[in-house]
Amino acid sequence: MTILALDFGGTKHAAAILADPSERRWQKYERAFAPPNATAQTDIEMMRSLAQSVLQGEKPDAVGVSFGGPVNAHTGIVRLSHHVPGWENIPLQEILENEFQAPVAIDNDANVAALGEYHYGAGRDCSSLFYITVSTGVGGGWILNGQPWRGCEGMAGEIGHTVVDPNGPMCLCGKQGCVERLTSGPYIAQRVQDILQRSRSQGRILRALVQGNIEAITAQQVNEAAEMGDAIAIQALQQAGWALGVGIGNAANFLNPQLFVLGGGVSKAGQHFWQAVRHSARNTALPEITVAIVPAQLGDDAPLWGAVALATGI
Amino acid sequence: MTILALDFGGTKHAAAILADPSERRWQKYERAFAPPNATAQTDIEMMRSLAQSVLQGEKPDAVGVSFGGPVNAHTGIVRLSHHVPGWENIPLQEILENEFQAPVAIDNDANVAALGEYHYGAGRDCSSLFYITVSTGVGGGWILNGQPWRGCEGMAGEIGHTVVDPNGPMCLCGKQGCVERLTSGPYIAQRVQDILQRSRSQGRILRALVQGNIEAITAQQVNEAAEMGDAIAIQALQQAGWALGVGIGNAANFLNPQLFVLGGGVSKAGQHFWQAVRHSARNTALPEITVAIVPAQLGDDAPLWGAVALATGI
Numbered sequence A, B: 001m002t003i004l005a006l007d008f009g010g011t012k013h014a015a016a017i018l019a020d021p022s023e024r025r026w027q028k029y030e031r032a033f034a035p036p037n038a039t040a041q042t043d044i045e046m047m048r049s050l051a052q053s054v055l056q057g058e059k060p061d062a063v064g065v066s067f068g069g070p071v072n073a074h075t076g077i078v079r080l081s082h083h084v085p086g087w088e089n090i091p092l093q094e095i096l097e098n099e100f101q102a103p104v105a106i107d108n109d110a111n112v113a114a115l116g117e118y119h120y121g122a123g124r125d126c127s128s129l130f131y132i133t134v135s136t137g138v139g140g141g142w143i144l145n146g147q148p149w150r151g152c153e154g155m156a157g158e159i160g161h162t163v164v165d166p167n168g169p170m171c172l173c174g175k176q177g178c179v180e181r182l183t184s185g186p187y188i189a190q191r192v193q194d195i196l197q198r199s200r201s202q203g204r205i206l207r208a209l210v211q212g213n214i215e216a217i218t219a220q221q222v223n224e225a226a227e228m229g230d231a232i233a234i235q236a237l238q239q240a241g242w243a244l245g246v247g248i249g250n251a252a253n254f255l256n257p258q259l260f261v262l263g264g265g266v267s268k269a270g271q272h273f274w275q276a277v278r279h280s281a282r283n284t285a286l287p288e289i290t291v292a293i294v295p296a297q298l299g300d301d302a303p304l305w306g307a308v309a310l311a312t313g314i
Helices: A040-055 A092-100 A109-120 A179-183 A185-198 A204-209 A219-227 A231-255 A271-284 A299-312 B040-055 B092-100 B109-120 B179-183 B185-198 B204-209 B219-227 B231-255 B271-284 B299-312
Strands: A003-008 A012-018 A028-033 A062-067 A104-108 A129-134 A138-144 A147-149 A259-263 A293-295 B003-008 B012-018 B028-033 B062-067 B104-108 B129-134 B138-144 B147-149 B259-263 B293-295
Touching: A003 A040, A003 A299, A012 A040, A012 A299, A028 A040, A040 A092, A062 A092, A062 A109, A062 A299, A092 A104, A104 A109, A104 A299, A109 A129, A109 A138, A109 A147, A109 A259, A109 A299, A129 A231, A138 A179, A138 A231, A179 A185, A179 A231, A185 A204, A185 A219, A185 A231, A204 A219, A204 A231, A219 A231, A219 A271, A231 A259, A231 A271, A231 B231, A271 A293, B003 B040, B003 B092, B003 B299, B012 B040, B012 B299, B028 B040, B040 B092, B062 B092, B062 B109, B062 B299, B092 B104, B104 B109, B104 B299, B109 B129, B109 B138, B109 B147, B109 B259, B109 B299, B129 B231, B138 B179, B138 B231, B179 B185, B179 B231, B185 B204, B185 B219, B185 B231, B204 B219, B204 B231, B219 B231, B219 B271, B231 B259, B231 B271, B271 B293
Parallel strands: A003 A062, A062 A104, A129 A259, A259 A293, B003 B062, B062 B104, B129 B259, B259 B293
Antiparallel strands: A003 A012, A012 A028, A129 A138, A138 A147, B003 B012, B012 B028, B129 B138, B138 B147
């Protein structure tokens, strides 16, 4: 049996094949960056070539697909991509079924990664979990009773746009104080940049780390500086962690899942971030509710492993 | 077939029997107020007598029970009552199975009312809904894929203690800006009382309505005054509606259910409250998410109808 797993990311694509889903080891695996001027067409072309490279003439028995944007999992039609033009209403499932002459199952990356962590990662002992990815954006996917919960319009899991501070800063979505606006990587970096530009006396460690190039500071560098003791960097991560923690605590009050699994670049931040997340989630959830928050185990491969689960319908 | 439905409320108890679940008409129905100094023991005694009165010697084939407080639906053990002493760890399911010699199913009132509205009320055409009761407290119950979702510790649905304003007033639970602290009936009344006591020139209509007895103002009177155009009363209902709407919008972003059903005393408020709820829920949910909010249809009988669904396992 050959399972083909495909991951259409915002900036990276990946394809892998698996002969035995119980084995947890890819037979072949390819990952590549999309060009900066990518379109839906070039994304599909690139994926075709990655798939050919891992399949080497073999025919897959089933194909699972993770897509980095809103998808209708029932019809297999991509709604759009927030990163790449041309994805509006593309019937990706149909295109891939014609391509591979095999059944194709497709869903958005947060739902698929949730499925991956549930079957192969941090959530293996659970029957319910909420997977949250915190990177450029903040999204999530539910597993309830061992099954993905997608919502009646396929829009469930949008923790990034839940409001945790109605007087907070304005989000791209038009609301104030969304989790994404307070926790995503670019906003962590931006907050620190703003403070350093306003006040010349603060952020000594961070300034040294980026050699004065404040405009180029990334969330990863904020984390590095925090680990080295930079007070501004620590504060920025604590604020981001506080907001995510309120979102998680609210999710715990609403759904009381067994486990929260954090993935995405920002989740790789250190103790200052994680302590703030756990502290504010614990304070936000009712005392009777257990709030267990753990790092994702599958890293960048969570969507590929979830695609396997999707393809095999386990 | 005789189904016995029991509703242990905070202040009122009810028992009813149904011969045919498809009929939607009680064969017998009794409701009574609990005495002010009630205990678990007196509650059970009162329910025994209500049940005997509706059964008139008949033996029920199945019993469904709604309990106004946290319950472990799997073991049938009441955790406690927030209103009545002595309910800690009472094995109510076992007590009632011995009493009636029939299978008994039991859950908390919000979950049971959700089941009632789903099978017999506002949610009959849905496969997913969130039922919210807004009265002295604010609670909720989920129906997902046609089944109650109780959470891994039976604590799901606690919208009342989700945070919508981290700088808001302090809730009994110890957090600031919970939905319950901003939306429940007693707090709507208290806010208005505080304003009227601070400022002698405001709330003319409301003062006239309660004949100057400000300390005794209820949320119901706030609503009456709002309908008559009292600016303070209107503002209080709008603020309460705003907070509930943020909670509902957050729930929509998290779970994307088909329908929100509002029950409880405060949901009987007029347009000022409902417009604020719908407006803020719409603004809080992502534009791609439909947010439909309707009043409960079964009123005080929602838990009894839900108990029927629980008993028959439909």
